[in-house]
Amino acid sequence: MEGELAQLGQYIGAGLAGIGSGAAAIGVGHVAGNFLSGALRNPSAAGGQTAMLFIGIAFAEALGIFSFLVALLLMFAV
Amino acid sequence: MATEAAPGEETGGLVFHPLDQFIVKPLFNPEGAVHWYTITNVTLWLALAVVAIVALFVLGTRGRAMVPSRSQSIGEVLYGFTYKMVEDVAGKDAIKFFPYIMTLFMFILFSNYLGLIPASFATTSHIAVTGVLALAVFLTVTIVGFVKNGVGFLGLFWVSSAPLVLRPILAIIELISYFVRPVSHSIRLGGNIMAGHAVMKVFAGFAAVAAISPFAVLSITAIYGLEMLVAGVQAYVFTILTCVYLKDALHPSH
Amino acid sequence: MASETDNVAAGAADAAAAPGMPQLDFSTFGNQIFWLVVTLVVIYFVLTRIALPRIAGVLNDRQSSITNDIAAAEDLKQKAVEAEEAYNQALIDARAKAQDIIAEAKAEIQADLDEAAAKADAEIAARTAESEKAIAAIRDGAVESVKVVAKDVAQDVVASMGFSADAKAVTAAVTARMKG
Structure with missing residues (x-):
């Protein structure tokens, strides 16, 4: 019984951790959208800032990956 | 817990083993133990990355043509791209680290793309x-920082533009973020690649059910396209973050 | 974490059957790290010893040859500009010379023309004078004749009316009439 309860908790926790992926998606969208609006205001400066765009996306993306990792750990490693 | 992933206990008739593709096993004797010197599937795909790099950069450029052949111009583009990245992001005095960064970039790029070959093994x-990889970057950056700047490298953690009261707090935050760097650096790359492959595997599991298999196949195709993008972008991001850290080490003042 | 310790204890003999993330199977870390380091060292040496110098050399060669070509093109362009300038100068000179020649010819022709015109004018004036003289002579002659005829007619008219005409009076009367 206790084991089943723990398993239940694991699965619920993994599902909750999955929400983090959605949050990361919001973050990535925010970065990309703001970059685009800035680039449309000043297209000549946009070319030099694509590196910053990718860095920003990577930082936002990484946190989503962390939540995915937590989900995987809960599912398979605990 | 040891029994949870056993095939018999999977429910609903769907069998997911999204992580089985990452298992390291000896290449010639799948049941044997993995010692540090054993030739495993990891060894095979690392070696293939080396072969691909040699093929592109040594065999591809052997013409040394003034008007480049196809493979030579790919090599030149990668060279120019990385060189410009190092120069732009890390500064002119970071050029002597260019071969190091090029090695990292090429290894990650080729490993990522080789890992996307169906039935392959994604080493990254x-x-x-x-x-x-991340620890190597972290150690390099730290050592370079202290060798170049001495104790002045600690100025990286002392935000001189902030009010004096906040500086100790900021220093602690900066210190923590500095030591978290290798963790996030490595998990960003590994997690992205693992996530993509695992998701594809999960959809491959769905393909076993006839009713949704067309949807599953389409999804795998779409995600494969996304993973092609992610493989390139993550290699690029790993490299450019290395350049950013290197810039911090060479010019620690905020 | 129980599964992990089990795994490590059992080695990776039945890794496929074991649960958990293969990424956290620490028994394979040594193997992966060893081969990774070998790979990286090989790549590093391949790149630094062969590939990068070669590509850098090729890029350098291309850059310098492009620079040379551009310089040569710049040179040729300069030469072309100079040639064009010389051509334009020659054109201007030729045009000026042509203008001179035209002006000279014009002046010569003008002079000839003036001379001829003057000659013609003189001739015309001489002829006019001559003709005027002739006309005057003819007119004088005509007036004399009219006087004589008038005198004769007047004498005849007077004689026919039965009077003897005084020649002097007739002449005076005719002259007075001719004036009137």
């Missing part, structure tokens, strides 16, 4: 691999 999905 392993924390052991990306952890070593």
